[in-house]
Amino acid sequence: MQSKSVVLAQRPVGMPQDSDFSIISEDVAEPGDGEIQVQNVCMSVDPYMRGRMVDRKSYVPPFQIGEVLTGGAIGKVVKSKSPDFSEGDYVTSHFGWREAFTAPTEGIDKLGAIVADPSAYLGAIGMPGMTAYVGLLEVGALKEGETVFVSGAAGAVGSIVGQIAKLKGCRVLGSAGSADKVALLTEELGFDYAFDYKEGDLLSHLREGAPEGLDVYFDNVGGDHLQAAIMHMRPFGRIPLCGAISIYNDTEPSPGPNNLAMAIGLGLTLRGFIVSHFNHLADDFRRDMEAWVTSGAITAKETIYDGIEAAPEAFIGLFTGANTGKMVINF
Amino acid sequence: MQSKSVVLAQRPVGMPQDSDFSIISEDVAEPGDGEIQVQNVCMSVDPYMRGRMVDRKSYVPPFQIGEVLTGGAIGKVVKSKSPDFSEGDYVTSHFGWREAFTAPTEGIDKLGAIVADPSAYLGAIGMPGMTAYVGLLEVGALKEGETVFVSGAAGAVGSIVGQIAKLKGCRVLGSAGSADKVALLTEELGFDYAFDYKEGDLLSHLREGAPEGLDVYFDNVGGDHLQAAIMHMRPFGRIPLCGAISIYNDTEPSPGPNNLAMAIGLGLTLRGFIVSHFNHLADDFRRDMEAWVTSGAITAKETIYDGIEAAPEAFIGLFTGANTGKMVINF
Numbered sequence: 001m002q003s004k005s006v007v008l009a010q011r012p013v014g015m016p017q018d019s020d021f022s023i024i025s026e027d028v029a030e031p032g033d034g035e036i037q038v039q040n041v042c043m044s045v046d047p048y049m050r051g052r053m054v055d056r057k058s059y060v061p062p063f064q065i066g067e068v069l070t071g072g073a074i075g076k077v078v079k080s081k082s083p084d085f086s087e088g089d090y091v092t093s094h095f096g097w098r099e100a101f102t103a104p105t106e107g108i109d110k111l112g113a114i115v116a117d118p119s120a121y122l123g124a125i126g127m128p129g130m131t132a133y134v135g136l137l138e139v140g141a142l143k144e145g146e147t148v149f150v151s152g153a154a155g156a157v158g159s160i161v162g163q164i165a166k167l168k169g170c171r172v173l174g175s176a177g178s179a180d181k182v183a184l185l186t187e188e189l190g191f192d193y194a195f196d197y198k199e200g201d202l203l204s205h206l207r208e209g210a211p212e213g214l215d216v217y218f219d220n221v222g223g224d225h226l227q228a229a230i231m232h233m234r235p236f237g238r239i240p241l242c243g244a245i246s247i248y249n250d251t252e253p254s255p256g257p258n259n260l261a262m263a264i265g266l267g268l269t270l271r272g273f274i275v276s277h278f279n280h281l282a283d284d285f286r287r288d289m290e291a292w293v294t295s296g297a298i299t300a301k302e303t304i305y306d307g308i309e310a311a312p313e314a315f316i317g318l319f320t321g322a323n324t325g326k327m328v329i330n331f
Numbered sequence: 332m333q334s335k336s337v338v339l340a341q342r343p344v345g346m347p348q349d350s351d352f353s354i355i356s357e358d359v360a361e362p363g364d365g366e367i368q369v370q371n372v373c374m375s376v377d378p379y380m381r382g383r384m385v386d387r388k389s390y391v392p393p394f395q396i397g398e399v400l401t402g403g404a405i406g407k408v409v410k411s412k413s414p415d416f417s418e419g420d421y422v423t424s425h426f427g428w429r430e431a432f433t434a435p436t437e438g439i440d441k442l443g444a445i446v447a448d449p450s451a452y453l454g455a456i457g458m459p460g461m462t463a464y465v466g467l468l469e470v471g472a473l474k475e476g477e478t479v480f481v482s483g484a485a486g487a488v489g490s491i492v493g494q495i496a497k498l499k500g501c502r503v504l505g506s507a508g509s510a511d512k513v514a515l516l517t518e519e520l521g522f523d524y525a526f527d528y529k530e531g532d533l534l535s536h537l538r539e540g541a542p543e544g545l546d547v548y549f550d551n552v553g554g555d556h557l558q559a560a561i562m563h564m565r566p567f568g569r570i571p572l573c574g575a576i577s578i579y580n581d582t583e584p585s586p587g588p589n590n591l592a593m594a595i596g597l598g599l600t601l602r603g604f605i606v607s608h609f610n611h612l613a614d615d616f617r618r619d620m621e622a623w624v625t626s627g628a629i630t631a632k633e634t635i636y637d638g639i640e641a642a643p644e645a646f647i648g649l650f651t652g653a654n655t656g657k658m659v660i661n662f
Binding site for chain 2: 060226236244247253254255257258259260261262263264265266267268270273274277
């Protein structure tokens with residue numbers, strides 16, 4: 001059995017290019033004792049992977065040239081020599097951008113009974129959804145009736161942040177990068193106010209959408225968005241720092257917000273986090289989010305590319321705004 | 332009876348100058364019913380007042396041209412027509428940079444029994460000491476055995492931050508602006524490592540003084556210090572944002588730290604505060620700090636200028652490093 005996979009051909013400089021990636025084909029071994037063979041059914045491409053393509057210290061080690069890129073995947077067990085896994089089990093793994101693999105079961109988790117498409121477990125019911133959940137409710141300490149602004153609001157994390165905030169009785173503002181996405185936010189996802197950050201002045205948009213100011217700014221992008229939000233925060237506002245996609249492709253360090261000293265008088269909290277800091281909440285998250293998705297209270301938006309060959313294009317598309325909701329590769 | 336006071340003659344641009352201030356003399360009225368007459372014995376000049384000299388929105392309203400500047404003062408009641416105050420009572424007030432005044436008792440607090448010089452109640456046992464106490468223990472959530480770095484460490488707040496951290500069993504680093512101040516920190520105040528921030532590279536100093544990284548950075552200065560500290564924080568570190576003296580005299584907004592995105596992976600918290608956000612801890616603070624000062628566990632450093640005419644020079648000196656510990660005007 002053969003499996004194609006995507007390796008890092010060279011380190012991207014600035015915006016990633018097709019030529020930074022290459023597709024290889026490998027044999028998939030027969031499973032030995034304690035091993036299973038998995039056929040992936042869908043796979044995740046995520047903005048945080050851009051950081052791992054740079055050779056520097058970070059919270060996860062950098063990818064090496066020639067190495068298969070790693071992202072979350074969901075697959076089905078096709079052969080099992082482990083007593084803990086049966087053929088047909090859905091499993092999640094981080095064994096690389098590949099169609100299939102054989103491996104020991106360490107690091108492979110059974111997904112259990114699923115109540116939505118497998119790809120939802122890469123998105124709304126997966127890592128991005130849990131990032132939204134813990135970032136808004138724990139890091140952002142959201143309270144009912146507050147006003148929330150989320151950037152990258154049409155993305156995998158942002159689209160869930162906004163919908164959870166609405167469920168919690170909050171006023172919700174979002175920014176996105178096109179008129180279509182803005183329409184999605186207000187017409188389909190229930191946002192109270194949304195705007196195209198490429199049109200007009202950020203602060204003017206925030207003042208129009210939240211005349212009384214912001215209690216929580218969920219930051220997916222950094223840069224100008226963060227500076228404008230700080231300018232418009234209410235006293236004791238909270239800013240979960242979740243991502244900084246606006247600077248991931250920068251080749252020089254970008255200056256931070258020039259108004260950070262406003263945090264002093266206003267008593268603002270800026271707190272960075274990644275989802276794995278909150279693994280103890282995984283069961284709560286899955287219970288709540290499965291209920292919300294199956295009841296229709298939360299819409300799990302996805303942008304789906306087909307086949308492993310599309311993975312580099314899908315990944316690059318994360319930085320050009322090609323996705324609405326979670327970007328997924330289906331096999 | 333006459334009293335001299337200091338008024339804002341014009342708004343400073345950049346570093347304040349003598350000519351931004353003028354001294355006037357006024358009659359002090361006889362107290363009417365419910366009023367008291369107070370002779371100040373000492374008075375505070377503080378960096379935060381620089382912000383109030385600019386005509387912009389801030390957490391306290393700006394000073395007006397021709398208005399008497401306002402800072403904390405401690406005085407003695409010399410005449411009382413209030414049943415709540417007696418001649419000889421020590422009182423704290425914020426009625427301006429003046430030698431004496433007559434006023435209704437609203438906004439005037441009795442100091443009660445004092446266990447140190449009155450000026451200590453403007454410094455270690457006053458607002459700067461309480462800023463250090465709540466900033467380190469509440470905002471910074473300091474735990475025993477952690478490593479703490481404080482900038483402006485020879486100042487009114489920083490000198491107390493470092494000493495409290497030592498009492499809590501922590502390793503303490505401090506930066507200051509002269510060799511004399513550095514010597515004070517390590518030889519007199521018990522800091523484990525101190526350095527002159529004008530000499531060498533900030534990050535190299537931090538690496539030398541704290542090879543394992545920082546758990547808490549108490550930020551009094553902003554700018555380069557904040558950026559270097561972020562670079563050297565340990566996972567889940569906390570950064571109380573207390574002041575940004577390095578930029579108070581800037582005429583253009585200064586860029587923020589270019590590495591703020593590091594807060595994401597490390598799970599860092601940056602939290603701004605001012606002391607009045609924690610007024611509910613005033614009694615705890617006074618009890619603890621009086622005990623520490625009277626036992627000698629904490630040294631209340633002061634730089635004393637004599638007479639109200641010296642107030643502008645003392646205030647300007649805050650930005651040139653003229654003070655060690657609390658800057659006080661004695662009358």
